[in-house]
Amino acid sequence: MSEMTQTWIILGATSSMARAFARKVADQGAVVLLAGRDMDDLKRSAEDMRLRGTDARAVKFDARDAETFAPILAEADAVGGVINAAVFVGSMPPQDAIDEDPSLIDGTVMDSFTGPARFLQSLAPLMEARGAGTVVGVGSVAGDRGRIGNYVYGAAKAGFATYLSGLRNRLTRSGGHVVTVKPGFVDTAMTWDVEGMFLVASPDKVASDLMRAVEKKKNVIYTPFFWRYIMLIIRHIPEFIFKKMSI
Amino acid sequence: MSWKTTEYTGWGRVLSANGQLARPERARALSEIAKTPCPAIGNRRSYGDAALNSDGKAIDMTRMNRILGFDAGTGVVTVEAGITIGELAHVFAPKGWIPAVMPGTGFATVGGCIAQDVHGKNHHNAGSFGQHVLSVTLLQGDKRTTATPTKNKDLFRATMGGIGQTGVIAEAKLQLKPCAGDVMMVTEQRADNWDQHINLLDASTAEYCVGWIDATATGGALGRGVIEEAELAKGLLPTAKPSKSVPMNAPNWALSGPIVRAFNAAYFRRVPGSGKSSVKRIDDFFFPLDKIHDWNRLYGKRGFHQFQNVVPLDQMDALREMLGLIARSGLASPLAVLKRMGPGRAGHMSFPMEGYTLAVDFPARDNAKDLIARLEDMTKDAGGRLYLAKDALATGPAIKAMYPEHGDWTKLADKADPDHAFATDMTRRLDLRNAI
Ligand SMILES: Cc1cc2nc3c(=O)[nH]c(=O)nc-3n(C[C@H](O)[C@H](O)[C@H](O)COP(=O)(O)OP(=O)(O)OC[C@H]3O[C@@H](n4cnc5c(N)ncnc54)[C@H](O)[C@@H]3O)c2cc1C
Numbered sequence: 305m306s307e308m309t310q311t312w313i314i315l316g317a318t319s320s321m322a323r324a325f326a327r328k329v330a331d332q333g334a335v336v337l338l339a340g341r342d343m344d345d346l347k348r349s350a351e352d353m354r355l356r357g358t359d360a361r362a363v364k365f366d367a368r369d370a371e372t373f374a375p376i377l378a379e380a381d382a383v384g385g386v387i388n389a390a391v392f393v394g395s396m397p398p399q400d401a402i403d404e405d406p407s408l409i410d411g412t413v414m415d416s417f418t419g420p421a422r423f424l425q426s427l428a429p430l431m432e433a434r435g436a437g438t439v440v441g442v443g444s445v446a447g448d449r450g451r452i453g454n455y456v457y458g459a460a461k462a463g464f465a466t467y468l469s470g471l472r473n474r475l476t477r478s479g480g481h482v483v484t485v486k487p488g489f490v491d492t493a494m495t496w497d498v499e500g501m502f503l504v505a506s507p508d509k510v511a512s513d514l515m516r517a518v519e520k521k522k523n524v525i526y527t528p529f530f531w532r533y534i535m536l537i538i539r540h541i542p543e544f545i546f547k548k549m550s551i
Numbered sequence: 552m553s554w555k556t557t558e559y560t561g562w563g564r565v566l567s568a569n570g571q572l573a574r575p576e577r578a579r580a581l582s583e584i585a586k587t588p589c590p591a592i593g594n595r596r597s598y599g600d601a602a603l604n605s606d607g608k609a610i611d612m613t614r615m616n617r618i619l620g621f622d623a624g625t626g627v628v629t630v631e632a633g634i635t636i637g638e639l640a641h642v643f644a645p646k647g648w649i650p651a652v653m654p655g656t657g658f659a660t661v662g663g664c665i666a667q668d669v670h671g672k673n674h675h676n677a678g679s680f681g682q683h684v685l686s687v688t689l690l691q692g693d694k695r696t697t698a699t700p701t702k703n704k705d706l707f708r709a710t711m712g713g714i715g716q717t718g719v720i721a722e723a724k725l726q727l728k729p730c731a732g733d734v735m736m737v738t739e740q741r742a743d744n745w746d747q748h749i750n751l752l753d754a755s756t757a758e759y760c761v762g763w764i765d766a767t768a769t770g771g772a773l774g775r776g777v778i779e780e781a782e783l784a785k786g787l788l789p790t791a792k793p794s795k796s797v798p799m800n801a802p803n804w805a806l807s808g809p810i811v812r813a814f815n816a817a818y819f820r821r822v823p824g825s826g827k828s829s830v831k832r833i834d835d836f837f838f839p840l841d842k843i844h845d846w847n848r849l850y851g852k853r854g855f856h857q858f859q860n861v862v863p864l865d866q867m868d869a870l871r872e873m874l875g876l877i878a879r880s881g882l883a884s885p886l887a888v889l890k891r892m893g894p895g896r897a898g899h900m901s902f903p904m905e906g907y908t909l910a911v912d913f914p915a916r917d918n919a920k921d922l923i924a925r926l927e928d929m930t931k932d933a934g935g936r937l938y939l940a941k942d943a944l945a946t947g948p949a950i951k952a953m954y955p956e957h958g959d960w961t962k963l964a965d966k967a968d969p970d971h972a973f974a975t976d977m978t979r980r981l982d983l984r985n986a987i
Pocket residue numbers: 562590591592593594595596597598601602612632633653654655656658659660661662663664666667668669670671672714715716718719720721840940941975
């Protein structure tokens with residue numbers, strides 16, 4: 305493959321947001337590695353993309369099993385060209401389930417933060433060696449402030465955002481880039497039966513925003529954009545008031 | 552897997568349902584959910600209650616939208632049934648293949664197109680959608696059955712136009728049609744009155760042919776319109792214009808009589824007396840309204856009805872009389888279509904018959920309801936039928952009289968679904984699951 309080949313590793317590729325994003329990078333000619341746990345589903349998606357004309361492959365990735373990481377990196381390395389990665393991995397058990405069984409915290413943090421971070425940490429040297437490549441990390445507006453409804457998930461996302469900020473600092477030096485994405489409410493499987501959602505965006509809309517952010521080398525984006533302002537307000541509510549609110 | 556209780560509507564937004572919906576994104580999730588037998592729904596582009604199940608469950612198929620196989624030599628494609636027609640055209644036209652039949656909206660899913668056995672602007676040549684389906688995979692509770700025109704052929708036929716009553720269509724294999732290129736050569740001609748309009752439709756030899764009709768013109772201008780004929784061709788694409796959406800319900804006067812009459816007159820005169828040829832993008836020709844998302848909001852929050860019927864060729868005068876009634880009522884909107892259909896149909900409950908089909912939109916008002924009731928009677932008397940994809944108002948006995956194979960179909964539907972678990976608001980309203 306030529307030096308100009310773009311390879312995108314999509315972690316959490318079963319997510320509808322990830323599927324929409326993968327189709328968009330594929331339309332630009334990228335080689336796509338669809339990484340996740342559900343191999344049946346990933347193989348279907350890979351076949352779908354191949355039939356549309358993309359070199360797409362399904363690869364095993366489990367955020368809780370670091371043994372799955374190296375083969376993905378080896379495969380991306382073997383394709384040659386520029387390596388990029390987009391992280392859609394995350395899990396959000398209901399807060400009351402966590403209250404009942406605090407051990408759920410470990411898995412939540414591993415799925416949404418430490419697993420992907422550990423993967424990216426091993427990827428970074430490959431990107432540095434090539435002097436190029438972009439990482440898209442999907443966090444959440446939930447990481448901007450700890451709320452009663454989902455603060456464990458929020459904490460994991462906050463940790464991930466801080467990690468991405470550091471990784472950006474590092475990769476920038478060698479010509480790489482990191483985009484941190486904070487979606488508001490997105491119409492996916494994760495939120496299908498969540499009540500009280502508003503201003504819900506489609507996965508396709510989010511994927512378009514991500515594409516634009518990658519092109520324009522944005523650092524941190526909210527999607528849809530107005531969440532930047534909603535969160536600006538929420539972050540500025542004084543703690544002595546915020547602690548009594550349940551939003 | 553998660554069910555959520557929600558309110559949802561048909562495209563006309565007059566009828567709505569409150570019920571539980573699931574929206575699987577993976578094959579395994581779908582099989583799991585389908586163990587609770589309940590109707591599948593697509594993008595709810597049916598106007599009335601075909602895709603509604605009040606107080607019950609339904610499976611939203613729109614996220615099951617992957618291509619599972621394609622043979623570039625034969626043009627046979629296998630898909631998950633939630634993929635849209637527009638997406639198929641978008642992916643395959645550049646490769647020289649196109650869905651053999653496409654309805655007027657690219658948002659219709661393959662499952663919805665099968666379940667209504669839809670027709671396109673080439674019905675007179677290509678027949679109905681179901682005639683190009685090679686196989687369907689149906690989920691009926693725990694059971695997974697494949698039906699083709701030769702294997703389980705009764706079930707197959709009952710599924711084409713079977714409004715979802717034989718089970719959840721999970722996957723389908725379709726024969727695409729070769730196409731020279733991915734643009735349309737379009738010729739538009741004016742017809743000054745009904746006779747001219749019918750003559751032009753009858754004389755057309757084009758692959759695709761449809762008439763836009765000014766359903767507000769009366770007297771000598773009754774039936775005037777613009778006949779559009781088109782062929783697929785190779786050419787350079789004008790760049791796509793970005794889509795727009797209608798952000799909120801329009802006020803009630805937006806589609807009032809004087810505005811519609813003025814719009815229609817301008818639309819008619821847009822085409823010069825000598826006619827006009829142009830090159831269009833595939834989507835602009837087939838799915839002209841899709842560029843404006845949620846255009847159904849233009850009718851305001853009360854919603855709207857589409858009346859669509861078909862009458863046999865020799866009942867042309869009866870159709871003319873119906874158009875006269877519509878025109879004099881002053882209730883019609885600019886969206887009105889006249890088309891000559893061929894005999895092609897794939898199932899017992901398929902809409903098409905050889906003849907002329909008329910489709911007209913009306914804002915939902917009491918007087919529109921009365922008018923549509925009269926048109927229903929006149930259609931029945933003319934030996935024609937109404938289209939279930941559009942209907943929200945018809946009565947059961949009339950529909951049963953219009954569909955002579957209805958009785959046979961109920962037996963096959965009962966075999967596939969003895970408990971009527973796939974019943975919808977429509978089948979209950981029209982009592983369609985019972986023979987008499
Ligand atoms: C602007 C516009 C233009 C149109 N033009 C045409 C036209 O030119 N010709 C024409 O024939 N029709 C036309 N239609 C009607 C439309 O094509 C049909 O209503 C079609 O069924 C819509 O598909 P859908 O995916 O939205 O199905 P829905 O409306 O969601 O469902 C329709 C029926 O199919 C069943 N169904 C859907 N998916 C499945 C599945 N996977 N398994 C089993 N059952 C299923 C549902 O239970 C329901 O009975 C038009 C509609 C609009 C809004």
